[in-house]
Amino acid sequence: MDRKMRMGMVGGGQGAFIGGIHRIAAALDGEIELVCGAFSSDPAKSKASGAALYLPPERVYDSFEEMILKEKQLPLGERMDFISIVTPNHVHFPPAKMALENGFHVVCDKPLAFNMIEAKELQALVKKTGLLFALTHNYTGYPMVKEARAIVRSGQLGKIRKVIVEYPQGWLTTHVDNKQAAWRTDPMRSGIAGCMGDIGTHAENLAEYITGLKISELCADLTIFVEGRQLDDDGNVLLHFEGGAKGILHASQICVGDENNLNIRIYGETGGLEWKQEEPNTLVMKHLGKPKEILRTGVGNLSEQTRAHIRVPPPGHPEGYLEAFASIYRNFARTLRSVLKGETPNPIYLDFPTVEDGVRGMAFIETVVAANQSPQKWYQFKNV
Numbered sequence: 001m002d003r004k005m006r007m008g009m010v011g012g013g014q015g016a017f018i019g020g021i022h023r024i025a026a027a028l029d030g031e032i033e034l035v036c037g038a039f040s041s042d043p044a045k046s047k048a049s050g051a052a053l054y055l056p057p058e059r060v061y062d063s064f065e066e067m068i069l070k071e072k073q074l075p076l077g078e079r080m081d082f083i084s085i086v087t088p089n090h091v092h093f094p095p096a097k098m099a100l101e102n103g104f105h106v107v108c109d110k111p112l113a114f115n116m117i118e119a120k121e122l123q124a125l126v127k128k129t130g131l132l133f134a135l136t137h138n139y140t141g142y143p144m145v146k147e148a149r150a151i152v153r154s155g156q157l158g159k160i161r162k163v164i165v166e167y168p169q170g171w172l173t174t175h176v177d178n179k180q181a182a183w184r185t186d187p188m189r190s191g192i193a194g195c196m197g198d199i200g201t202h203a204e205n206l207a208e209y210i211t212g213l214k215i216s217e218l219c220a221d222l223t224i225f226v227e228g229r230q231l232d233d234d235g236n237v238l239l240h241f242e243g244g245a246k247g248i249l250h251a252s253q254i255c256v257g258d259e260n261n262l263n264i265r266i267y268g269e270t271g272g273l274e275w276k277q278e279e280p281n282t283l284v285m286k287h288l289g290k291p292k293e294i295l296r297t298g299v300g301n302l303s304e305q306t307r308a309h310i311r312v313p314p315p316g317h318p319e320g321y322l323e324a325f326a327s328i329y330r331n332f333a334r335t336l337r338s339v340l341k342g343e344t345p346n347p348i349y350l351d352f353p354t355v356e357d358g359v360r361g362m363a364f365i366e367t368v369v370a371a372n373q374s375p376q377k378w379y380q381f382k383n384v
Contacts (some may be wrong), residue, residue, distance in 0.1 A: 005333045006032040008071060008080035008104075010095045010232065011063045013039030013049035017180050017329050018109060022136070023053075025325035026084065028073045029311075031333035035059060035080055038067040038222045041091075064095040072102050081336060082106060082344035088183045090193050093118040096133075100125040105132040105336055107329065111201055111365065112358025114191050119355075119362040131338065134332040135353040135361075137205045139262060141327030143297050143309045144283040148266070148273050148352070149210045150303035151285065157268030160211050163239065163247035165203040165264040168255035172233050175226060187230050193365045194231025198224065199262075200251035200368065201361040205353065206264055207249065208255070208360065210273075213241040215364070217378045218249075220371035225254050237368060240378070308348045328352045360384065 007026055012019015019039070026032040036059035039049035043062035050060025061067035064083075071079045082105035086097050093113045096106050100122070112135060113119040126133045139145060151157065172181065172195075183189040184198055191197050208214060217240045222232040233254050239247030255261075262277035274287035281297040295302070298315035309327050314321040331349040338345040363383045371379035 005082065005309035005336055006035040006080045007032050007107075008067055008083045008084055008268070009034060009037040009039065009305045010067070011091065012037070012084075014052065015179070016086065021322065021325060022084055022086050022107075022109075022329075023033075025138075025322055026329040026333075028322065028326035029333075031329040031330050031337075036061065036067060036071060037344075038062065038064045047222065047229075054089065065098065065340045065344045068095070068098050068102050068104065071104075080104065081340070082332075085109060088189050090114045090189045091195070093122065096122055098124065100129050100131055103129070103131070106111060107136065107332060108358070109136050109192070110205075110353075110358065111197055111360060111361050112355065116359075116362050116366055118236045119359045123355050123359050125376055132332065132336055132357040132359075134328055135355065136325065136328055137202060137209075137353040137357060137361075138321070138325040138328060139202055139206050139277060140209050140351075141309065141352060142275075142277075142280045144275055144280060144295065145206070145210065145324075146309055147283055147295060147306040148264075148275055149212075150305050150337070151273060152211055152266065152268075152350050153176050157266065157273065158270035160213060160243070160245045160266060160268045162267040163207050163211060163213075163241065163245060164380055166264075167203045167209045167251065167252075167262045168197065168258040168261075169253045169260060170256045170258045172226065172229075172253035173256050176227070185229055185231050185233075185352060191365065192231075192369050193222075194224075194229070195233050195251050195253045196368050197231075197365045199253070200235055200237075200249065201364055202262060203249050203251055203264075204364045205357060205361060206262070207247060208238075209353075209357075210264065211241070211245070211266060213243055213245055215381045216240050216242045216358075217380045218371055219377050219379065220368045222368065222372040234371075235372075237371075265331045274306045280324070281316075281318060291310060305348060307349065308337075325350075336348075 039329040040046040219238040234252040237249040274284040283295040285293040332350040335345040
């Protein structure tokens with residue numbers, strides 16, 4: 001089993017937004033090789049995409065169904081080990097379900113599925129099969145996000161009181177005529193939420209990942225600012241967490257001039273933290289009665305969990321989006337290798353979002369939409 005893990009890809013063909021990112025991230029640490037794919041629902045486009053990636057023609061398939069069934073017939077030493085699903089939201093569930101039913105592990109882009117019914121079915125299948133399932137909430141892969149998590153878990157901030165997480169973008173400030181805007185604003189392909197399903201779930205996941213606290217109830221206000229749009233392009237959510245912490249979550253795609261300004265501030269009884277995705281190597285730690293402290297990737301006494309996810313020496317060189325994505329793929333691959341060898345996985349590499357995080361994300365989407373439509377102020381978070 002001392003070999004690269006073999007990946008098959010669903011989606012991500014020529015002209016796709018995120019497929020290339022996944023392929024680069026998967027290959028970055030030398031743990032994974034792409035061996036096959038069904039890159040488009042258009043067979044000709046799938047073949048052309050596979051050829052451009054120098055894959056053998058016989059390993060480039062017309063559909064994910066064909067890929068899963070034919071790969072299953074190959075010898076164990078040749079077939080793919082897992083599939084990576086990089087399609088629009090409404091095409092996450094069918095290949096994930098079929099892969100699990102046929103014995104293949106899964107990496108899937110977020111959100112987990114199109115609705116909660118699909119999400120819960122995948123959750124049950126993962127439990128039944130015992131197969132690995134990773135969800136690419138890539139922002140959890142940043143080293144300083146992991147350092148923030150380690151600091152919170154160590155108790156250095158005291159009991160958490162306040163969480164403020166924001167994800168403003170500006171790319172949908174006006175009508176946008178391209179493939180990405182078309183499907184992300186289409187309820188038949190995106191689901192019941194627009195902005196909140198696309199980037200609000202990243203903010204929700206980041207808040208719960210770092211703090212270890214679960215949202216218990218929320219109050220939501222969603223808006224469609226651009227006339228004619230069918231799904232929300234802006235949202236403001238008040239949060240109550242288990243344990244008594246309070247929070248604010250803001251996600252918007254009509255904030256003129258903002259790019260991917262994901263940021264989070266966490267305040268406890270004795271300290272606070274601040275992290276910004278657009279400056280990912282820096283974590284600001286705030287102390288009661290003392291000046292702020294600037295923590296930097298690769299500098300000082302960082303946690304073992306953080307050090308395990310730092311690739312770029314020496315300190316000061318930027319490490320960002322691709323590396324964060326790669327952390328999920330590397331951790332998944334190393335865990336999968338241990339599983340295939342019958343060994344106990346290293347706990348450090350078990351640190352990747354799972355199907356459970358996907359169900360939480362889908363619950364967040366459905367709860368926010370329901371709360372926005374409800375006359376009551378506080379709406380219970382429903383993880384069912």
